[in-house]
Amino acid sequence: MIKMMHQFNKTIDYLESTFTSEVDFKKFQNISGYSYPLFSRIFSILSEITLAEYLRNRKLTLSVDDLLNTDQKVIDIALKYNYDSADAFSFAFKKFHGNSPSEVRKGKNYKLFPKMKLALKVIGGSQMNIKIETKPSFKVAGVLKENIDSNQCPSTWDELYSKYSFEQLESFGNGQSLGVCYENEGNDKINYMAGYNVLDDAKARNLGLDILEVKESEYAVFRLRDQSLIPFIRHGNICLKNFSRKMVTNIQVYQILKYIPKMIFMIPIMKWSFGYQL
Structure with missing residues (x-):
């Protein structure tokens, strides 16, 4: 069980390391032991959120740091997190945070979506x-x-x-x-x-x-x-x-x-x- 949790968490670590690059699917399978689509299905069952949604929310959370602590343009931040355009990034950003990138930069509220880890106990106190x-x-x-x-x-x-x-x-x-x-x-x-x-x-x-x-x-x-x-x-x-x-x-x-x-x-x-x- 400990080995399984370690393997799952190492896979999440790897995916987060690819937010500004691309996933190497061969390396991914070596780390996780599963193909990408199969791991995605396992992830959604264990976490009650799809892997795609998790990764998107994490990128939009990390992008706040770029907005608040750097002078990068919105288009540069969008491209950094693999969005095709500033408009596509801004649309996703506002949908998640409730405010646009420029509004957050000016002090408006934003959300935080923490990194996920598999543990012996799931949220809510239910033992697995x-x-x-x-x-x-x-x-x-x-x-x-x-x-x-x-x-x-x-x-x-x-x-x-x-x-x-x-x-x-x-x-x-x-x-x-x-x-x-x-x-x-x-x-x-x-x-x-x-x-x-x-x-x-x-x-x-x-x-x-x-x-x-x-x-x-x-x-x-x-x-x-x-x-x-x-x-x-x-x-x-x-x-x-x-x-x-x-x-x-x-x-x-x-x-x-x-x-x-x-x-x-x-x-x-x-x-x-x-x-x-x-």
Whole structure:
């Protein structure tokens, strides 16, 4: 667990070091152990904010220091933080801070968005309940979209539910809905399936659904609760990545427990002679 937190925090350190340059995706994967899109999904689950939003808020926070403590022009600060123009930077700045760069420079209020670190306790005082579990192999049948951006995943669910009823989707398995994503080699796109657990392959194929098999693997299992998960109770997400030529899986399963949404988040791990590594 300590190793996982260290790895996560080192990845955030690296991303923050690239605010005025570009991310080296090979170096990023060496540090994090994940592709960029897969880490982004893990980040959003653990932090309840997207990675893109976090990085944008951090840049806009740091830009205040440039405004208040240097005489740099707004266009120079904009370019420093990889904005295409002063207008684009000013628009994002005012949306976040509530005041324009020139107004903040003159003494108006601004916001601070602190650097994030993963710790043993999440904000709000809730302990992260984590244990190691081995999960048997299983199959998922659904609609598969290839080479897409991760923000297109919800539309895959829309397509699935527009073509099939809940009764049809629950008829060939145990009724558990799952999302499956795995990255493409050499780019930041993903392949994504919206589907349901399969026990009867033939029945799923007769409906015209694609089928994926998730191999048995060992996971670090997090159990979290979050009221914001209510809209997503109908389905979970599984993220697959190719690591050392083995298909491994990040799993998120949403359930209702006494009217409170419960999320089970599973991260694949490799067992070393001295412990576990994510």
